[in-house]
Amino acid sequence: MAEVQTHEHDVLIIGAGGAGLRAAIAASAAKVSVGLVCKSLLGKAHTVMAEGGIAAALANVDERDSWGVHFADTMRGGQYLNDWRMAEFHAKEAPACVRELEAWGALFDRTQDGRILQRNFGGHRYPRLAHVGDRTGLEMIRTLQDYGIHQGIDVHMERTVIALFTDADRIAGALAYDRERGFFHLFRAKAVVLATGGIGRAYRITSNSWEYTGDGLALAYEAGAELMDMEFVQFHPTGMVWPPSVQGILVTEGVRGEGGVLLNKNGRRFMFDDIPENYRAQTADNEEEGWRYTQGDRNARRPPDLLTRDHVARCIVREIKEGRGSPHGGVYLDIAWIRKRIPDAEERIKKKLPSMYHQFKQLADIDITREPMEVGPTTHYMMGGIRVDPETQMSTVPGLFAAGECAAGLHGANRLGGNSLSDLLVFGKRAGDFAARFARERTLGPLAADRIDAGVRRALEPFQPAAPEAEGPYAVQEELQAMMQDLVGIVRHEEEMRRAQEAIGKLKERAARVRVAGNRHFNPGWHTALDLPSLLTVSEAITRSALERQESRGAHFREDHPSKDPEAGRFNLIVRQDGAGSMRVERRPIPEMRPDLKKIVEENG
Amino acid sequence: MPGATFRIWRGDAAGGAFADYSTEVTEGMVVLDAVLRIQAAQAGDLAVRWNCKAGRCGSCSAEVNGRPRLMCMTRLSELPLEQPVTVEPMRAFPRIKDLACDVGWNYEVKKRIRPFKPRPPDAPDGTWRMAQADVERVQEFRKCIECFLCQDVCHVLREHAKHQEFIGPRYFVQVAALEMHPLDAEDRLAELGQTQGIGFCNITKCCTRVCPENITITDNAIIPLKERWIDRHYDPIRRFLGWLRLKGGAGSGP
Numbered sequence: 001m002a003e004v005q006t007h008e009h010d011v012l013i014i015g016a017g018g019a020g021l022r023a024a025i026a027a028s029a030a031k032v033s034v035g036l037v038c039k040s041l042l043g044k045a046h047t048v049m050a051e052g053g054i055a056a057a058l059a060n061v062d063e064r065d066s067w068g069v070h071f072a073d074t075m076r077g078g079q080y081l082n083d084w085r086m087a088e089f090h091a092k093e094a095p096a097c098v099r100e101l102e103a104w105g106a107l108f109d110r111t112q113d114g115r116i117l118q119r120n121f122g123g124h125r126y127p128r129l130a131h132v133g134d135r136t137g138l139e140m141i142r143t144l145q146d147y148g149i150h151q152g153i154d155v156h157m158e159r160t161v162i163a164l165f166t167d168a169d170r171i172a173g174a175l176a177y178d179r180e181r182g183f184f185h186l187f188r189a190k191a192v193v194l195a196t197g198g199i200g201r202a203y204r205i206t207s208n209s210w211e212y213t214g215d216g217l218a219l220a221y222e223a224g225a226e227l228m229d230m231e232f233v234q235f236h237p238t239g240m241v242w243p244p245s246v247q248g249i250l251v252t253e254g255v256r257g258e259g260g261v262l263l264n265k266n267g268r269r270f271m272f273d274d275i276p277e278n279y280r281a282q283t284a285d286n287e288e289e290g291w292r293y294t295q296g297d298r299n300a301r302r303p304p305d306l307l308t309r310d311h312v313a314r315c316i317v318r319e320i321k322e323g324r325g326s327p328h329g330g331v332y333l334d335i336a337w338i339r340k341r342i343p344d345a346e347e348r349i350k351k352k353l354p355s356m357y358h359q360f361k362q363l364a365d366i367d368i369t370r371e372p373m374e375v376g377p378t379t380h381y382m383m384g385g386i387r388v389d390p391e392t393q394m395s396t397v398p399g400l401f402a403a404g405e406c407a408a409g410l411h412g413a414n415r416l417g418g419n420s421l422s423d424l425l426v427f428g429k430r431a432g433d434f435a436a437r438f439a440r441e442r443t444l445g446p447l448a449a450d451r452i453d454a455g456v457r458r459a460l461e462p463f464q465p466a467a468p469e470a471e472g473p474y475a476v477q478e479e480l481q482a483m484m485q486d487l488v489g490i491v492r493h494e495e496e497m498r499r500a501q502e503a504i505g506k507l508k509e510r511a512a513r514v515r516v517a518g519n520r521h522f523n524p525g526w527h528t529a530l531d532l533p534s535l536l537t538v539s540e541a542i543t544r545s546a547l548e549r550q551e552s553r554g555a556h557f558r559e560d561h562p563s564k565d566p567e568a569g570r571f572n573l574i575v576r577q578d579g580a581g582s583m584r585v586e587r588r589p590i591p592e593m594r595p596d597l598k599k600i601v602e603e604n605g
Numbered sequence: 606m607p608g609a610t611f612r613i614w615r616g617d618a619a620g621g622a623f624a625d626y627s628t629e630v631t632e633g634m635v636v637l638d639a640v641l642r643i644q645a646a647q648a649g650d651l652a653v654r655w656n657c658k659a660g661r662c663g664s665c666s667a668e669v670n671g672r673p674r675l676m677c678m679t680r681l682s683e684l685p686l687e688q689p690v691t692v693e694p695m696r697a698f699p700r701i702k703d704l705a706c707d708v709g710w711n712y713e714v715k716k717r718i719r720p721f722k723p724r725p726p727d728a729p730d731g732t733w734r735m736a737q738a739d740v741e742r743v744q745e746f747r748k749c750i751e752c753f754l755c756q757d758v759c760h761v762l763r764e765h766a767k768h769q770e771f772i773g774p775r776y777f778v779q780v781a782a783l784e785m786h787p788l789d790a791e792d793r794l795a796e797l798g799q800t801q802g803i804g805f806c807n808i809t810k811c812c813t814r815v816c817p818e819n820i821t822i823t824d825n826a827i828i829p830l831k832e833r834w835i836d837r838h839y840d841p842i843r844r845f846l847g848w849l850r851l852k853g854g855a856g857s858g859p
């Protein structure tokens with residue numbers, strides 16, 4: 001058998017972002033042994049980059065807020081494809097999770113009377129996002145990290161999981177390599193929680209880091225779990241567009257929450273030109289009212305700049321396509337204009353958006369207190385992912401759980417800003433609790449040596465002598481990213497997606513022939529080669545699902561089917577492997593919403 | 606297109622040397638872009654850590670032309686490109702490979718700091734009240750992205766290798782954040798002098814100068830901690846008063 005080091009835990013958590021850390025804390029509180037594995041160093045996961053805030057109906061700023069309104073907002077944002085049970089748990093449990101962070105040392109910005117301050121964000125009816133300037137994710141991950149390291153969790157940093165093992169249809173363990181030495185590690189566990197985050201690296205323009213190659217989704221799929229809602233990829237409307245080296249880096253929605261406005265090259269507030277029917281009643285129809293809303297006037301309606309992300313992204317694409325964009329192919333986002341309205345605008349911007357100020361000053365030579373920014377859509381978030389039970393977060397493979405961005409259900413066709421950080425806490429906790437409960441009732445499952453051997457052999461293939469037509473991993477990755485960007489991006493068309501499907505087939509063949517230089521010692525070329533299969537699996541699932549959904553809804557927009565189809569609102573798309581190892585997409589009817597929840601949705605129409 | 610030469614340290618714990626790579630330079634590029642471009646086209650196994658590319662995660666620390674910097678926030682336009690740009694790993698830590706070094710010591714130090722312990726809740730619903738002004742003082746410290754550049758530059762670690770006796774500026778910032786936290790009820794002053802070595806710091810302020818988050822490490826964190834520790838050490842009568850002052854009115858919140 002290949003040389004592998006074995007570790008045993010009751011519960012193995014894969015991923016150390018907000019969801020993974022929260023799950024680890026929950027599981028260790030349940031007195032089981034917990035291992036936590038992550039690709040990067042602790043505290044560097046994507047969660048650290050979150051800016052705007054955590055959505056929770058604390059009702060500190062506007063007492064009209066309640067879990068019901070948050071629930072209704074989340075469902076409307078998700079175009080009713082959300083798992084309504086998850087949306088209910090989320091809205092009800094988020095406030096306690098935020099307070100818990102405070103009890104663990106997080107320091108949120110405060111209201112006048114000393115409570116947690118909340119800010120406006122797109123799609124949220126009332127000011128709802130608890131925040132720390134524009135570095136909320138840092139506060140959250142550091143709080144969880146500093147609390148978590150004292151809970152007896154075994155942390156394995158810089159280890160990447162490349163395969164999951166099952167025994168008689170339940171989870172039994174995972175195989176990983178470590179970055180530093182390139183050694184293999186076998187983790188035996190009674191329950192496994194996937195908290196691996198997103199898939200942004202499948203696209204060329206993204207706000208996501210190298211880690212977000214959809215590993216968790218691919219691992220679960222290979223282990224026999226179902227994926228869901230894979231057609232729904234969120235393109236955030238405001239990423240940086242210039243200079244080229246920073247293309248895609250996020251510009252927080254908080255800029256618009258603080259009064260920033262979107263303008264085309266003629267200086268027009270183009271967001272007023274197209275307000276969707278289902279949001280008309282709650283959207284301002286003039287600039288004055290929109291401004292008052294951002295300044296806390298409770299009787300004003302929110303400006304259209306703060307409509308849901310899918311819609312704003314498409315309006316920006318329209319402006320650019322029709323020749324009204326900015327010089328570098330974006331539109332303008334202007335916060336500097338508030339100087340005309342308030343005397344201490346410069347101070348206020350620097351205080352409320354310090355990271356944005358810093359980011360533009362240092363990376364683009366732009367002083368956002370004086371000049372507008374140039375922005376355009378960037379691949380940001382995956383609504384789809386591993387299908388889980390709403391209560392326990394268990395996937396369709398017994399003992400395999402998923403939480404956070406890699407799980408599906410809460411956000412439906414479109415996620416509201418701020419609903420991810422709260423998702424991580426609520427469902428990270430649930431996944432940890434139920435994984436511990438599951439583990440307590442089992443023993444470790446056996447692992448077949450030949451499967452481990454095969455996993456190791458596959459991982460070492462890129463070091464084999466070069467095959468004919470062998471190439472490096474970076475070229476294949478770049479081509480996949482460019483292809484997905486062009487053919488399965490914000491605006492989709494059947495003919496293009498068919499081409500994408502073909503291209504994925506060819507890229508799979510090329511990925512199988514990839515060869516790398518050097519040895520196993522901290523070798524990013526090798527790591528990139530091992531990420532390719534995940535990226536390809538995820539890209540295929542996105543493309544197939546996007547072809548199957550022949551309508552436009554939320555983040556999924558089909559040029560050839562531009563309107564919403566009420567029939568298509570009755571099902572989610574499920575992706576799974578069939579007996580022969582091919583990918584299948586099928587429609588799964590959405591269960592009827594409980595009458596009491598339906599009533600809440602109607603009351604908040 | 607104009608080009609530039611990057612002199613990158615290649616090697617591992619056993620040793621290594623600088624290697625020169627040329628790459629083209631485009632508008633707005635940062636050092637990390639150049640390194641990743643070289644990695645993708647010329648040196649596939651070049652080891653480097655990065656995540657966010659926006660100065661938020663603190664992964665890409667290195668020494669650029671001899672100065673500790675975040676590679677993702679160092680614009681090529683601010684460097685003299687007539688000469689090769691040298692890029693090497695942080696020197697205060699053991700090398701792993703190329704630009705990646707072993708920062709594991711920092712994680713061990715962190716574990717030794719006594720965790721946050723809140724005072725009992727202020728309100729019957731289990732919540733607390735804090736004034737924005739009190740929170741802001743500590744928020745400065747909580748901006749820390751754990752890039753460890755301050756640890757890299759501090760001579761107590763870099764030249765005198767006091768890793769066993771001295772926790773370094775990053776962790777004085779963390780202790781200060783805890784000690785000045787409006788809700789915290791723990792006392793961490795005893796170990797500051799004994800096992801954490803605050804006495805080794807002679808206030809050169811090198812740490813403050815390299816901090817990418819502009820945290821005023823020395824003036825706002827280390828000096829107040831030193832004062833409290835000295836008070837405690839030499840004048841036990843003032844000890845309680847000093848502690849109270851440091852806590853910034855804990856217990857008398859709004």
Ligand SMILES: Cc1cc2nc3c(=O)[nH]c(=O)nc-3n(C[C@H](O)[C@H](O)[C@H](O)COP(=O)(O)OP(=O)(O)OC[C@H]3O[C@@H](n4cnc5c(N)ncnc54)[C@H](O)[C@@H]3O)c2cc1C
Pocket residue numbers: 014015016017018019020037038039040045046047048049050051052053054055136137159160161162195196197198207208211215216250380381403404405406417418419420421422424
């Ligand atoms: C720039 C930016 C700003 C954002 N702002 C907000 C905001 O203001 N509010 C909000 O609600 N949301 C925001 N989001 C979204 C939110 O931050 C993410 O969705 C969320 O942090 C994901 O958390 P997670 O715990 O699911 O995973 P992550 O934090 O992404 O962590 C994933 C973890 O899994 C590990 N991992 C992955 N693959 C493997 C593998 N194969 N083996 C081992 N480990 C693995 C990684 O190393 C990492 O530790 C933002 C996102 C971005 C990019």
Ligand code: SF4
Pocket residue numbers: 758759760761773774805806807808809810811812813823827
């Ligand atoms: S001020 Fe103190 S901690 Fe900072 S670099 Fe100098 S000696 Fe080190």
Ligand code: SF4
Pocket residue numbers: 663748749750751752753754755756774775778815816817818819820822
């Ligand atoms: S204090 Fe500043 S320099 Fe030191 S680790 Fe934190 S961010 Fe980096």
Ligand code: FES
Pocket residue numbers: 654655656657658659660661662663664665666675676677678
């Ligand atoms: S890559 Fe995150 S700080 Fe540089």
